[in-house]
Amino acid sequence: MKYIFVTGGVVSSLGKGLAAAALGTLLERRGLKVLMQKFDPYLNVDPGTMSPFQHGEVYVLDDGAETDLDLGHYERFTSGRLSQLNNLTSGQVYENVIKKERKGDYLGATVQVIPHVTDEIKQRIYDVVESTDADIIITEIGGTTGDIEGLPFLEAIRQFKDEVGHENVAYMHATLVPFIKAAEELKTKPTQQSVAKLREIGIAPDVIICRSEYPIDNEIKRKISMFCNIKPEAVVPFVDIVGSIYEAPLKLYDQNLDSIICERLGLETGEPDLIEWRNMVDRIVNPTHSVKIGVVGKYIELQDAYKSIYESLTHAGAANDTKVEIIRIDSGDIEENGAAKYLEDVAAVLIPGGFGDRGIEGKIMAAQYARENNLPYFGICLGMQIATIEFARNACSLIGAHSTEFEPQTPHPVICLLEEQREIENMGATMRLGTWEAKLTDESRSAKLYGSNTVNERHRHRYEFNQNYKTQLEENGFRLVGTSPDGTLGEIIEIPDHPFFIAVQFHPEFQSKPTNPHPLFKGFVAAALANRK
Ligand code: GLN
Numbered sequence: 001m002k003y004i005f006v007t008g009g010v011v012s013s014l015g016k017g018l019a020a021a022a023l024g025t026l027l028e029r030r031g032l033k034v035l036m037q038k039f040d041p042y043l044n045v046d047p048g049t050m051s052p053f054q055h056g057e058v059y060v061l062d063d064g065a066e067t068d069l070d071l072g073h074y075e076r077f078t079s080g081r082l083s084q085l086n087n088l089t090s091g092q093v094y095e096n097v098i099k100k101e102r103k104g105d106y107l108g109a110t111v112q113v114i115p116h117v118t119d120e121i122k123q124r125i126y127d128v129v130e131s132t133d134a135d136i137i138i139t140e141i142g143g144t145t146g147d148i149e150g151l152p153f154l155e156a157i158r159q160f161k162d163e164v165g166h167e168n169v170a171y172m173h174a175t176l177v178p179f180i181k182a183a184e185e186l187k188t189k190p191t192q193q194s195v196a197k198l199r200e201i202g203i204a205p206d207v208i209i210c211r212s213e214y215p216i217d218n219e220i221k222r223k224i225s226m227f228c229n230i231k232p233e234a235v236v237p238f239v240d241i242v243g244s245i246y247e248a249p250l251k252l253y254d255q256n257l258d259s260i261i262c263e264r265l266g267l268e269t270g271e272p273d274l275i276e277w278r279n280m281v282d283r284i285v286n287p288t289h290s291v292k293i294g295v296v297g298k299y300i301e302l303q304d305a306y307k308s309i310y311e312s313l314t315h316a317g318a319a320n321d322t323k324v325e326i327i328r329i330d331s332g333d334i335e336e337n338g339a340a341k342y343l344e345d346v347a348a349v350l351i352p353g354g355f356g357d358r359g360i361e362g363k364i365m366a367a368q369y370a371r372e373n374n375l376p377y378f379g380i381c382l383g384m385q386i387a388t389i390e391f392a393r394n395a396c397s398l399i400g401a402h403s404t405e406f407e408p409q410t411p412h413p414v415i416c417l418l419e420e421q422r423e424i425e426n427m428g429a430t431m432r433l434g435t436w437e438a439k440l441t442d443e444s445r446s447a448k449l450y451g452s453n454t455v456n457e458r459h460r461h462r463y464e465f466n467q468n469y470k471t472q473l474e475e476n477g478f479r480l481v482g483t484s485p486d487g488t489l490g491e492i493i494e495i496p497d498h499p500f501f502i503a504v505q506f507h508p509e510f511q512s513k514p515t516n517p518h519p520l521f522k523g524f525v526a527a528a529l530a531n532r533k
Helices: 016-030 068-079 088-104 113-131 148-164 189-201 218-228 245-252 257-265 277-283 305-318 332-337 358-371 380-394 444-451 467-475 519-530
Strands: 002-008 034-040 087-089 138-141 169-176 205-214 235-239 288-295 321-330 349-350 377-380 413-418 432-440 454-461 463-465 479-483 492-494 501-504
Touching: 002 016, 002 257, 016 034, 016 068, 016 088, 016 138, 016 169, 016 205, 016 245, 016 257, 016 349, 034 068, 034 113, 068 305, 087 377, 088 113, 088 148, 088 235, 088 257, 088 479, 113 138, 113 148, 138 148, 138 277, 148 169, 148 189, 189 205, 189 218, 205 218, 205 257, 218 235, 235 245, 245 257, 245 277, 277 305, 288 332, 288 358, 288 519, 305 321, 305 519, 321 332, 321 519, 332 358, 349 380, 349 519, 358 377, 358 380, 377 380, 377 519, 380 413, 380 463, 380 467, 380 492, 380 501, 432 444, 432 492, 444 479, 444 501, 444 519, 463 492, 467 479, 501 519
Parallel strands: 002 138, 002 169, 034 087, 034 138, 169 205, 205 235, 288 321, 288 349, 349 377, 377 501
Antiparallel strands: 413 463, 432 454, 432 479, 479 492, 492 501
């Protein structure tokens, strides 16, 4: 087993996760089996209870783990399916250590960061090794070198190489090489200092990924090489990408990142087979058509809050030889100014998941506009609940219909809590989470898009479609076309008498890949294209 640890210096949001994922792509396409994971230094046990404003999207895995959005990159850039073992936080580490202390596992000892916390971190790596047949594990350490809370993780990965042998461990450090306008110069000092911080702990990077706005010439490389004590070839420029993030593996391949790593770890493979990947990138970067799709949400100003949805639209666009221009619409603005103003010139509308009652009425107005104006509609999770509420109110005259999440006293709870969820008091990890099977009716549009009447999709929600209203809604042209296998939980709704109206209780965006777009997204973008203004 070989191990690659990825750290970051200077600033956050460097694209460290992207660089790690791109390395994963390159190694996988050399025929190696790669597993990727993230260690996060914050104290939350998982990001499930954090606001998207704090942390971007929560990415859900098959087993229901609520994880960092970098795991989404990993699953999109490699074929690995990840599990709860692959996202470790300080919260989990301390929770385990304290449980063990109370049980008496450390009886007699003073429990300390070194060795008890660092042992717990290393143990997770060994647990992952047990659970996988991968050749290489790439572990990204969240945060920036110099952060107090990241120290135990860095110390753990330092100790780790002594346990498994130096020849089996490579360290890749990502830094920023800023351009100072007044001097018209790229500056290497921040890189030097962040590498010095790492070396203080005892980690000497084998590769430095230098994120920069401008090309990095040999002079700069030599300087970084000398001050950071690594070979000039191992200084890998990672210049801002203008086209698509999926170009990252190709850019890093051009800089020989994969061969440097393979040489360092003694891995003998051929060159990576990048034909499929290059074709996909070409379809994303040079499409024939273009279409505008509106996404109506409440975290619209944040690039990362609906990360997987935006990525899925891009994948589906490539499959339709189309550039999807995403128009981000704040549901609060629709509440103030009406839906027409914002939806008039989009070719389709998507309402993503969400929690809390801010902006709900604006989303309901958007769904009504889409239904009444034959605008293709794709609802995801909350977007499905919204479509149901809208239909009940405006097509079935169920005045005041709502979800009990937002209006506990509603006369028509078309979306409500299941019996099991009523008893729950803790907010963390208590939703309906992870992959569950759904059965679809054969004649539904969804079953045709999937090419199957049984699907497995990932979930993250608490509230459910209230089947007591099914008949009444269906009499007015609504269809519940997908349910859990026992028929109790609503999974997919459609309006057949509409160019494209599909809304799902699950999150298809967590399974879309650039080389294998999700069928519902593909169908949605095709419908948008057909409806182009
Ligand atoms: N808030 C809704 C629920 O809990 C929808 C959740 C979501 O969109 N992920 O059921």
